[in-house]
Amino acid sequence: MEQSTSGTVATPASRPDYDMDIVKKFFTATVVWGIVGMLVGVVIALQLAWRPANLGLPWTTFGRLRPLHTNAVVFAFGGNVVFTGIYHSMQRLLKTRMWNDTLSRIHFWGWQLIIVAAAVTLPLGLTQSKEYAELIWPIDVAITLVWVVFAVNFFATVAIRKVEHMYVAIWFYMSFVITIAVLHIVNSLVIPATLFRSYPIYAGLTDALVQWWYGHNAVGFFLTTPFLGLMYYYLPRAADRPVYSYRLSIIHFWALVFLYIWAGPHHLLYSALPDWAQTLGMVFSIMLIAPSWGGMLNGLLTLKGAWDRVRTDPILKFMVVAVSFYGMSTFEGPMMSIRAVNGLAHYTNWVIGHVHSGALGWVGMISFGMLYWMVQNIWNRPLAYPSWASHHFWLATIGIVIYTVAMWAAGLMEGLQWRALDDAGRLANPIFLDITHRLNPFLWLRVVGGSMYLVGAVMMGINFWKTIRGPSAPAGARVEGV
């Protein structure tokens, strides 16, 4: 219960009038774009296993749909889910309504418009051909404007807060808002030639370094820090116990943001990048294990004493698996940053396995946990089909395992066969295509695992639809298990 510190008026009615409408908007967008992005993922997975799925049309080929997938899952699903959580939790943590409702709405509609623009331009083949920054310059300008609107609203809300101390989740969100702005602007600097074409201001190696400084920190500050912020708010809420060590959260926050920024060169090992810069990236990547595992341990230990509930509560199950995959992918990443290991992994499906153990395991599962918790809370009603949440959990978990194990196996096989020599020192597999053909069973397994993950997400969507349209809990009643 809220407590009055001043001793004067603090009636329940004085609770701030939070803007819940904006949370519901982002919530809905998250579920819709999530399903779309994962569907495109399954389609491109199928295309790699079975060529006719490219349909022979330029707009539907793998090359054009792949960036559609990455943009949809990272910026549409990932972006919207983070905004949902930020608008919901920051108003509560700071005990104030968002500073300006109009800015919130410009942010919402602007972001959705950008996503639609991406969904139109990418299949048309309009691209800047920089990974995770494919969108053409007019859309880049729009992203910058919408981001500034969001940032102004965000920091103004921080400024008018009614709580002195900013909870650690807010710090994680801040790192996201600031860093993404800087990354996006620096990496997108181009000289426009026409409405659809432009030339980057960087060339050669500088271009590559800027690109992977951006690319890696997109992972760090789009797919990691804001999601850790969500973990620090929603895991304690769902488990009904405060975070295991608040001190650890502060230390690992600062260590994480300090180290992440330098790790980008691990994407450019064995390239023309000077050796010292490669080594720098490698060393910082290995050091990243420490703060990453600090976060993982803090998440897992928060559940100490609540393990009986983990067995029965699907929300906690999603969160435990998410945090475990976070730990796994942040162990795997530093290992892959070691030059010798990277020599084996680079260009192979191992990287794709790593990506999706982070993306499906960490980003996806923590999001699902949060969404299931939130739908019952903000609409104040129990899930329409509680058992479906459990089915979703198992479909997703088994789907991830099938997906990632298939990719690890495929990646190791590729890496080893590419470099294998025969007794005379010649390539043992001189025909590259032979090795590519051998990947096929694994690619089919990925279609299976990915489809399971998608079916789970669709079940979640139907469940939410039914829940939101169903009867609400009686006034004053708390939804069970929440």
Added chain:
Amino acid sequence: MNPLLREAAASVQFGWLMGVMTLVFIACFLAWVWYAYTPKHRQMMEEAARLPFMDGGEN
């Protein structure tokens, strides 16, 4: 690049640069460990950990 800048960059000794950076980072690290663990902040940390629960109900 401006030739003067190029010359300056070439003469920077990376060993020095990295050494200084390492020291700066260690100092920062010690500072925030101190901030988190100093007994003076104990109560503040405990209160902060409870912030997600100071909400007084949902919706």
